[in-house]
Amino acid sequence: MSPALAPxxxxxxxxxxxxxxxxxxxxxxxxxxxTVATALEPPPPLGRAAAxxxxxxxxxxxxxxxxxxxxxxxxxxxxxxxxxxxxxEQAGFLLASTxxxxxxxxQAGTEEEPHRSATLILQVTGLEEGDGxxxxxxxxxxxxxLRVQELPAGFLAEWTANHARFPRGxxxxxxxxxxxxxxxxxxxxxxx
Amino acid sequence: MRRRWMGILARASxxxxxxxxxxxxxxxxxxxxxxxEIGLTMVRGRQGGxxxxxxxxxxxxxxxxxxxxxxxxxxxxxxxxxxxxxxxxAVLDAALQSPALRPTLLEAVIEPLAAAQARRAERDAxxxxxxxxxxxxxxxxx
Numbered sequence: 001m002s003p004a005l006a007p008x009x010x011x012x013x014x015x016x017x018x019x020x021x022x023x024x025x026x027x028x029x030x031x032x033x034x035t036v037a038t039a040l041e042p043p044p045p046l047g048r049a050a051a052x053x054x055x056x057x058x059x060x061x062x063x064x065x066x067x068x069x070x071x072x073x074x075x076x077x078x079x080x081x082x083x084x085x086x087x088x089e090q091a092g093f094l095l096a097s098t099x100x101x102x103x104x105x106x107q108a109g110t111e112e113e114p115h116r117s118a119t120l121i122l123q124v125t126g127l128e129e130g131d132g133x134x135x136x137x138x139x140x141x142x143x144x145x146l147r148v149q150e151l152p153a154g155f156l157a158e159w160t161a162n163h164a165r166f167p168r169g170x171x172x173x174x175x176x177x178x179x180x181x182x183x184x185x186x187x188x189x190x191x192x
Numbered sequence: 193m194r195r196r197w198m199g200i201l202a203r204a205s206x207x208x209x210x211x212x213x214x215x216x217x218x219x220x221x222x223x224x225x226x227x228x229e230i231g232l233t234m235v236r237g238r239q240g241g242x243x244x245x246x247x248x249x250x251x252x253x254x255x256x257x258x259x260x261x262x263x264x265x266x267x268x269x270x271x272x273x274x275x276x277x278x279x280x281x282a283v284l285d286a287a288l289q290s291p292a293l294r295p296t297l298l299e300a301v302i303e304p305l306a307a308a309q310a311r312r313a314e315r316d317a318x319x320x321x322x323x324x325x326x327x328x329x330x331x332x333x334x
Contacts, residue, residue: 007259
């Protein structure tokens with residue numbers, strides 16, 4: 001075990017409930033920014049929001065894939081108790097701190113059971129509302145704008161393909177620092 | 193080594209551990225990594241020691257993990273709901289792994305606790321032995 005193991009949630013029950021609420025709000029209002037209020041200090045390169053989301057959602061039944069390195073993997077295994085897999089296509093949750101694996105390679109569920117799909121937690125450098133992408137779809141009254149800084153190239157094309165195979169598909173949670181925004185598979189994205 | 197001191201700490205109450213710690217040098221400050229938290233664990237058994245495993249039942253355990261400033265991590269799982277005992281056991285587990293602290297702590301905390309537990313076990317064994325019935329004797333008394 002890594003000698004520099006960091007603490008998890010100070011109050012696991014309340015903090016995971018609060019984080020779950022933020023995720024629920026984020027998923028039902030795609031592109032709206034939510035702040036995860038926590039004092040969590042995860043090992044780098046994990047951001048606060050991304051780490052809190054994983055501690056909230058991952059457990060012994062959810063295989064997790066991550067590219068964040070050995071220290072973050074040890075931390076996740078200790079606090080979430082989740083199995084870590086090396087193949088992205090086996091994972092229920094994925095945490096990408098750099099370029100994510102292709103969306104088409106991840107579990108997308110089946111036509112009968114579309115909920116058996118993966119959720120990608122993608123760390124980006126910045127999230128800003130009111131500018132950038134034009135989001136439409138369920139949960140958005142007319143139009144919502146979201147600017148995402150330093151997204152891997154080709155993400156929009158992959159997202160269009162992901163959106164087109166509804167009800168199958170992958171959901172994405174974008175995290176920057178202690179803020180997060182969700183992109184459920186139903187959301188359409190147009191470049192500004 | 194570690195197995196022995198964890199066994200002794202798991203059988204000692206929080207009050208006993210604190211009593212011994214008062215006579216020991218102060219422990220380094222610690223950070224709680226997880227817990228102390230109370231949960232259930234399944235106890236499994238085997239009939240006769242080599243039969244098929246079966247679930248005997250669930251028991252309450254309290255666990256705690258702490259880290260010392262020098263990066264040593266201590267873990268403790270103790271039976272029951274005593275969070276103070278679990279935390280002290282975890283801190284002592286971490287401190288006992290440090291070669292600098294181990295000799296003094298073994299002498300000031302672990303050995304006295306072990307001696308007290310051995311005395312208690314011996315007293316209980318004596319009490320039980322006093323009520324022992326020799327069926328063979330009863331049959332040949334007449």
